[in-house]
Every structure is written in structure tokens, then in C-alpha cells.
Amino acid sequence: MILKSTLLLLLLPAVLSSSAQMTAMQAYDVAQDYRHRADPLYDRPNPPRADLETGIRMLDSAIRFLDSTPIQELAYGNIYLKARRHDVYLDLAQAYTIGHQPDSALYCLDQAYKVGRYPDIPDLLLGDSSFSPLWPNPRFKRFIAKYRHENSLWADSSLSTPYQANLPYEEKVAGLSLLWSMAKYNFVHFDLVDIDWDKTYLDYLSQLKTTTDTKSYYRLLTRFYAQLQDGHTNVYPPDAIRKDFYSRPPIRSALIEGRVFVTEVWSDSLRHTGIVPGLEILQIDGQPVIDYAEKNVAPYESSSTPQDMRVREFNYALLAGPDQPVNLTCKEPNGRTWTRAVARSGYTDVKRSPSVEFRRIGTIGYLTLNDFGDNKVPKIVDSLFPQIETTSALIIDIRKNGGGSSNNGLAVLAMLTDKPFSVSLAKQRKYISRPGEETEWENFDPETMNPSKKHHYAKPVALLIGPQTFSAAEDCAVAFDAMHRGPLIGVATGGSTGQPILFKLPGGGTARVCAKHDSYPDGKEFIGVGIQPTVKVEPTIRDVQTGTDATLQKALELLK
Secondary structure: OHHHHHHHHHOHHHHHHOHHHOOHHHHHHHHHHHHHHHHHHHOOOOOOHHHHHHHHHHHHHHHHHHHOHHHHHHHHOOHHHHHHHHHHHHHHHHHHHHOOOHHHHHHHHHHHHHHOOOOOHHHHHHHOHHHHHHOOOHHHHHHHHHHHHHHHHHHOHHHOOOOOOOOOHHHHHHHHHHHHHHHHHHOOOHHHOOOOHHHHHHHHHOOHHHOOOHHHHHHHHHHHHHOOOOOOOEEEOOHHHOHHHHEOOOEEEEEEOOEEEEEEEOEHHHHOOOOOOOOEEEEEOOEEHHHHHHHHOHHHOOOOOHHHHHHHHHHHOOOOEOOOOEEEEEEOOOOOEEEEEEOOOOOOOEOOOOOEEEEEEOOEEEEEEOOEOOOOHHHHHHHHHHHHOOOOEEEEEOOOOOOEOHHHHHHHHHHHOOOOEEOOEEEEEEOOOOOOOOOEEEEOOOOEEOOOOOOOOOOOEEEEEOOOOOOHHHHHHHHHHHHOOOOEEEOOOOOOOOOEEEEEOHHHOEEEEEOOEEEOOOOOOOOOOOOOOOEEOOOOHHHHHHOOOHHHHHHHHHHO
């Protein structure tokens, strides 16, 4: 062990001399290698002095490497590499503590603090017994107090007040102000929306006094964030009143050729009442359906593209509202019309589609991935692979996939290639404390995914996409498109992905604001636009009334 460690120290000059040709992630790996080799030398009960000192020297070498000019320049645009310096200083603090050198340990903690403030550090230091010799030290106590004070500034714990039927006016002001400030300093898509954010804040501030209860207050907050026109920037009401916002019957609908049709019904009991796919919805609660949607739905929907808004306005949210029946006036394909009260809740026979479905259509495989929020998706596809690999071609359908974890979709794509493939390019705004300065960006290093070591499907593939393809499902579509693995068939996706910041609001509600901008690996934009199909297929009224899936039929035609 000591021989290997000494060899790595001797090789440091060579590593430094070659650092100019490194990528950020290669430099990350070098720093991690120092840490991994040093750890067993000091992180154990009563390590020999020689091992302890060797471990410290290795970590010092890691700091020298990270402080070299080429690596500092790489870390400027890579948060992962930047964080390595913080973690190496924490390692050094632990090693010095074990070696009974408290002043050196505290110096290293101060250096780590200067690199970055990570909220869980106080709990980490106080929960690790190897740091216990520092606990009584007054300087250490001041360090913990400083850290916790810093954390409290961003925790907004005093603003996370409990639910009340009507929040105090001061809390209402605080909630609106928090939404304004979190977007002002973190939102990444101001370039996509023509808005004076400060003036919008003042306009809504003047409307607060018109809110008579917490329900109307949260409707106002929802409209406020909808002004940013971003699908990952939203307000969510407290659990106590969620049913007044989100109750809806197990029905989905869509705007097709300027008219609204029922497209899915997930309850047999509801189907038995005559609510079936193919019905046209003419009125809701006595109002023409288009007028109803424009007045009661659209103002509260945060959407990134026109196609995303259509989905939210006429599919997801059209029939959502308080937990009471909604009156629907519908028209059957034969021309017969009727009006019926439809309950928004109380259904015990709701059947939703599973995360993964697979079947064969002749010799072609049809794999539907409905949800990347289910971390079992890669394992399920892995278990299906013996069936998939016997097909002559494969259709992957993510038209109704609203997202989840990007890794789940990328893991499936890894089975379609034998080469590394690129994924979305990302960046985030850097906070600048000098108002009026030009926006600076922190760029994430380009990432690649390795192919699956277990499976490789080399036959033709087509990907089905649509406006409900959203978030992590779009990350999957971007990677598939960049792979040039096959055609994308359907219509443009929702045009919204990125990592949002989550935070709490007064009264028990929550919100999020999109803080990460994504693009194609080559920089091509799709946020606010949508991923475009290579073969466009628009659903028609005839399709929905006859139960025809024209997009799937086109994919079968191309692959045959």
C-alpha cells in the first residue's frame, strides 16, 4: 500500500505536466484516485503514524493538482470538479483530527468552507465520531455556528408556516416575494419570455388584498408563476386544499382540429355511463369548451410551448377543479348530444397503464415507456430483452411519458448501441452580486453514456414522440436523436426539461423554479421549441373516432 502511494506521489509532476490536455472529468478522476488511495491509510482506528503521514501527503498532492492553473480553469466550468477540492479538504481535516493536529484540521475546514457551502456539512461533522476530538474546541463550535447561520439564510424555515384557511397578509406578501426572488436569481429562461419581472411582481403585490382565503391566494400565486411560461416553474397548493385544485375524473381529452374530444377513459364504470373515447366535448358547466378552457384553465398553466399549453389546457387540467361534479355536454359520432354530471372523484375501478408495456406486431416489437419516474424501468426492459432481441425491428413509444429520472431512459438507450453516446448539454446561471453585470454561466461538461455491457439491439428502431413527451423523456429523445439511431415519428415534444429548485411557501404549499438549461449535445436548442419529429404525423378527428393510431401505423410502415 505504501509503495503504491509513494509511486503516485512521485508521479505527480508528470500528472501536472499533462493536465493541460485533460478534460474536467479526467481531472475529476485523478483527484478521486488520490482520495481513494489515501482513505485506507488514515480512516481507521489508530493508524500507524507512517501511514497517516503518507495519506496526508497524498491529499496535499491532490490539492496541489487541483490548484494548478489548467485544473482551476477546468473547474471554473464544472461544478463536479470544483466540489472535489472541497471534499479533499474535508478528508484532510479528518486525517489531521485523527493525527491529533486540531489547528491543521480547523484550517482545512475553513478552506473547505471557502470552496462552497453544503447544507449537510454540520450534521456530517457532528455525526462522524472521527471528528469528536474537535467537538469541544471553541473554534470548531464557531465554525458550526457560522455554517448553520449560513444555512438558515437559504432554508426559508421561518417562511414555511402551517396551513390556515386565510393566511395573514404579511405571510401572503412573504410568499409572493419569495417566488419573485427565487426566479429573479435562479430562473434560466428569461430570454424566452418577454416580461418585466419586477413590474409583474408589483402588479401582483397590489392584487394580494383581493385574496379572501388561502385558496384564492394560491390561485394568484399560480397565475404569477405562469407568467414565466415554463413547464418546470410551478406553484403547488398545500395538501389541505389540493382536492380543491386537482380533483378530476379519470378522463383525458385533447384538442384535435380545433375541437375537443375524449381520448382516454380509465374507469369501466364511467365507460358504462356512455363516457367513451371519441366523444366530442361541447360544453363544460354550460360554457363552450374552448371559452371555458381559455378562462378557467389557461391562466393558471405554466407551459413552455404552444403544444405544451394545448396539452395542459385541454388534457391534463381541463376537467380539474374542486371535488364536486362537473357538467359535460357531449356529442356522439352519430350526432346525438346530451348533458351529464360527472363526478370528479370516488372511482374505485381506475386502471392506468403500467410504466412499461411490450408486445409484438407481426415481427416488429412495440415497447411503450410511459413513465421514467419508476426506477424499475431499466430492470423491466432488461427482463424483456430476450423477447425484444427476437424482433426484426423495434418501436419505442414515449408519447405519454411525462418524465422522471433521465437515467432510466438513458439506460434503455444504452441497449441500442455498442458505442458511447452523448446526452444533453447543460448550464446554469451564476449568481452575481453586482446588479447590472452581464449574466455569467456555469457550464456542465459534456457527458457521455456508455453502452450496456449486457445487451445490444442492433436492428432498426423508431421513436414515437408527442407533446406529452416531457422533461426526462425529452432528455431521452434528445440522446436518441443525437445518436442517429432511427426516425422520430409524431409531433413536437413539450419543450421543457431541466433541474428545478424546490422550496416551501407559507401555508404549507411548495414551488419550483427551473435552474438548469439543457440543449442538444451540439448546442442546438429545444427548450421553448420542442424536439421536432423527422416524420410528422398529426392525429385527426377520424383517428380518434375510429380508434386509429396513425403514428404507430406510420412507424410500422417505415420499419417494414
